[in-house]
Amino acid sequence: MKNIKLNDKIFEYEKSQKELNKEISRSLDDLENFGFSKIPFSLNKNTLTIINNFLEEESISLQDENDNKFHGKNVGITTSLHTKCLECLEISLSKELCFFADQFFEEGSYPGDINRYQVELMHSRTIFGKAKEQTLHIDSRLCGVRPYLMIHFFIYLTDCIEVGSGATQFVPKSHTFNRYSNKEDEKDAVQVYGKAGTIIALNSSTFHGSSKKTNNGNRSIITLAYSRWWIRQQWAVPYVEHWPKKLSEEEKYLLGFYNYADSTPEKRGSLTSRGNLPLLILKD
Numbered sequence: 634m635k636n637i638k639l640n641d642k643i644f645e646y647e648k649s650q651k652e653l654n655k656e657i658s659r660s661l662d663d664l665e666n667f668g669f670s671k672i673p674f675s676l677n678k679n680t681l682t683i684i685n686n687f688l689e690e691e692s693i694s695l696q697d698e699n700d701n702k703f704h705g706k707n708v709g710i711t712t713s714l715h716t717k718c719l720e721c722l723e724i725s726l727s728k729e730l731c732f733f734a735d736q737f738f739e740e741g742s743y744p745g746d747i748n749r750y751q752v753e754l755m756h757s758r759t760i761f762g763k764a765k766e767q768t769l770h771i772d773s774r775l776c777g778v779r780p781y782l783m784i785h786f787f788i789y790l791t792d793c794i795e796v797g798s799g800a801t802q803f804v805p806k807s808h809t810f811n812r813y814s815n816k817e818d819e820k821d822a823v824q825v826y827g828k829a830g831t832i833i834a835l836n837s838s839t840f841h842g843s844s845k846k847t848n849n850g851n852r853s854i855i856t857l858a859y860s861r862w863w864i865r866q867q868w869a870v871p872y873v874e875h876w877p878k879k880l881s882e883e884e885k886y887l888l889g890f891y892n893y894a895d896s897t898p899e900k901r902g903s904l905t906s907r908g909n910l911p912l913l914i915l916k917d
Contacts, residue, residue, distance in 0.1 A: 646674040668808035668839035675830035680720050687718050688757050709759040719877035725752050734859045741780025751889035753858035754868040760852040767842035769814040777811035783837035783860045789827050790853035799846035800824045807840040814840040862892050
């Protein structure tokens with residue numbers, strides 16, 4: 634396995650490069666065998682601080698608007714973070730997380746394919762105070778499918794280090810089940826704890842959901858997903874006037890800009906399939 638040089642402006646890891654390679658290999662094995670895995674590196678403190686400060690007003694402003702059966706009461710959702718926050722955009726485009734996606738999507742792809750996947754979505758979900766556990770579910774909407782369609786990364790923005798903190802729970806090996814989750818699966822769910830900055834990789838067909846939260850603090854998490862390039866993005870990257878930074882052609886591919894057919898069949902699959910791109914740079 635090739636060495637992964639961490640971008641220390643975003644991520645951190647305290648051990649040696651050799652240990653990092655070993656733990657990444659183990660993490661990939663766990664993702665394949667169990668359907669989820671804790672990644673050995675994490676977000677650094679500076680990145681956490683910037684993102685948490687950005688999300689504070691965004692999430693709290695939505696606190697009273699999210700009273701529904703799936704997300705529950707007292708929950709704030711902020712969508713399309715990668716179009717609003719430079720640090721979030723850098724995470725979604727990072728070579729470190731894309732390395733996991735490269736391995737994940739290799740099976741089922743043509744050997745010559747280069748741009749095999751796209752950023753599917755990047756949202757945050759904040760629970761304010763106490764909350765019931767979330768219903769176990771899958772995000773791919775397809776159970777037991779292979780080759781795999783989507784990979785998720787959950788990033789803890791606050792500590793989830795004990796029972797009652799709302800840590801995400803997973804049902805091991807459920808990505809292999811040819812059925813959807815039910816109440817009986819709750820007894821097999823395993824909570825994954827971690828400090829703020831912890832990153833968990835997830836096969837999107839694995840049963841999961843936030844656990845019961847009994848403490849009074851806030852619990853925040855980022856959900857970042859990648860899907861195969863030919864899947865319609867649930868949250869297609871919008872044309873926005875103000876982007877966090879100018880994008881390269883490779884980054885535009887990753888964000889899915891070239892994955893939509895033009896109005897005429899002759900142009901489908903061309904680099905202009907989404908029409909003229911806007912100036913993807915933040916204006917002063």
